[in-house]
Amino acid sequence: MFYPGFFIDYWYIILVVPAMIISVWAQYKVKSTFNKFSKVRNVRNVTGAYAAQAVLSYYGISDVRIERVSGKLTDHFDPKAKVIRLSEGVYDSTSVAAIGVACHEAGHAAQHAEGYTPIRIRNSIIPVCNIGSKLGIPIALIGLFMSAEPVIYIGLALYAGNFIFHLVTLPVEFNASRRAISVIDSTDLLYDDEIGGAKKVLSAAAMTYVASMLVALASFLRIALRILSMSNRRNN
Numbered sequence: 450m451f452y453p454g455f456f457i458d459y460w461y462i463i464l465v466v467p468a469m470i471i472s473v474w475a476q477y478k479v480k481s482t483f484n485k486f487s488k489v490r491n492v493r494n495v496t497g498a499y500a501a502q503a504v505l506s507y508y509g510i511s512d513v514r515i516e517r518v519s520g521k522l523t524d525h526f527d528p529k530a531k532v533i534r535l536s537e538g539v540y541d542s543t544s545v546a547a548i549g550v551a552c553h554e555a556g557h558a559a560q561h562a563e564g565y566t567p568i569r570i571r572n573s574i575i576p577v578c579n580i581g582s583k584l585g586i587p588i589a590l591i592g593l594f595m596s597a598e599p600v601i602y603i604g605l606a607l608y609a610g611n612f613i614f615h616l617v618t619l620p621v622e623f624n625a626s627r628r629a630i631s632v633i634d635s636t637d638l639l640y641d642d643e644i645g646g647a648k649k650v651l652s653a654a655a656m657t658y659v660a661s662m663l664v665a666l667a668s669f670l671r672i673a674l675r676i677l678s679m680s681n682r683r684n685n
Contacts, residue, residue, distance in 0.1 A: 460671040468660070468667035475653075475660035482653040483522065486546035486646040487538060491639050497539040497551035504555030504632045505533075513558045517541075524550050526557040533558055545639065549647030552633055553654070556625035567620040574614060581610030589676050593683070601680060605673050612669045615662035622658045626651040 495503075501515050518524075518534040526533050533554050539547040560568045585608025592600025630648060633639050639647060 458671075458675075460674050464667040464671045465664070468663040472657075472660040472664050475656040479650075479653040479657050480522070482650050483546045483550075486549075486650050487542065487544040489545045489643070489646055490543050491545055491548060491643050493638070493640075494543050495548060495638055497535050497542050497547035500548045500633070500638050501533050501535065501551040501555040503636055503638060504552050504629065505558060507632045507636060508559040508562060510558055510562050513555075513562075515540075522550075524554050526554045526561075528557075528561045531558075545643050545646035546650045548633065548639055548643075549629060549650040550654075552629035552638070552647075553625050553651055556628035556632075557621075559628055560621065560625060565621070565624065567617060567624070571614065571617045571621055574610065574617065577607075578610035578614040581607035585610070586672060589672075593676055593680055596680075596683060598680065601676060605669075605676065608672060609669050612662070612665040615658070615665040619658055619662060622655055626655060 498515050498517075505511070505513055505515075513526075513531045513533060515533045515535065517540040518536055520536055521538055523536045524534065524539055533551075535551055535554065539550050557568075559565075585604050585606075587604070588607060589601050589604025592598065592602075592604055629651065630644065633644055633647060
């Protein structure tokens with residue numbers, strides 16, 4: 450007899466779908482917030498590139514360049530090349546949103562310059578996390594078919610690396626934003642009412658990292674529960 454619900458992945462519906470909805474909402478929120486405050490020009494007429502340089506100067510960093518990069522919200526700091534790459538809507542822009550984003554990326558440069566512990570931890574686990582995300586499930590399935598529980602747990606532990614990476618990323622991103630706002634305030638890059646807009650942009654961006662962590666956690670729990678459930682059925 451065919452049971453319509455037999456092939457329904459309930460754990461996917463219960464765990465992953467809600468996390469993905471939160472992720473979509475977070476992406477919408479950051480884009481809408483950035484668009485809103487990208488229309489608000491700062492009184493001092495400071496550009497994103499100038500603001501990023503101000504953060505570097507504040508921390509005494511002189512070996513990091515600032516470059517323009519194509520795309521929207523493609524801003525990032527490249528620690529290997531020691532370059533802050535600001536998107537077209539940030540580099541020359543004098544908007545409150547641009548100042549917040551530019552200073553956030555410069556905050557990452559400051560983290561690397563100071564050897565900020567969470568970012569060192571994140572960088573050190575990247576190779577393991579990459580391997581675990583690719584081999585974790587196959588190893589767990591091999592353990593399942595061999596009825597070898599230790600192998601199953603090893604595979605699941607490796608696969609959990611993806612979630613751990615996103616978890617460790619949170620303090621890195623939050624700290625970069627705190628540094629950005631602190632320097633903006635200390636150097637008067639923006640006035641008080643303008644700082645509020647920059648904070649909203651960075652807070653919305655932070656939610657995307659929280660959402661990514663939730664998706665990674667939900668995906669791990671779904672796989673772990675399904676494999677462990679199959680293991681229990683085989684052993685009973």
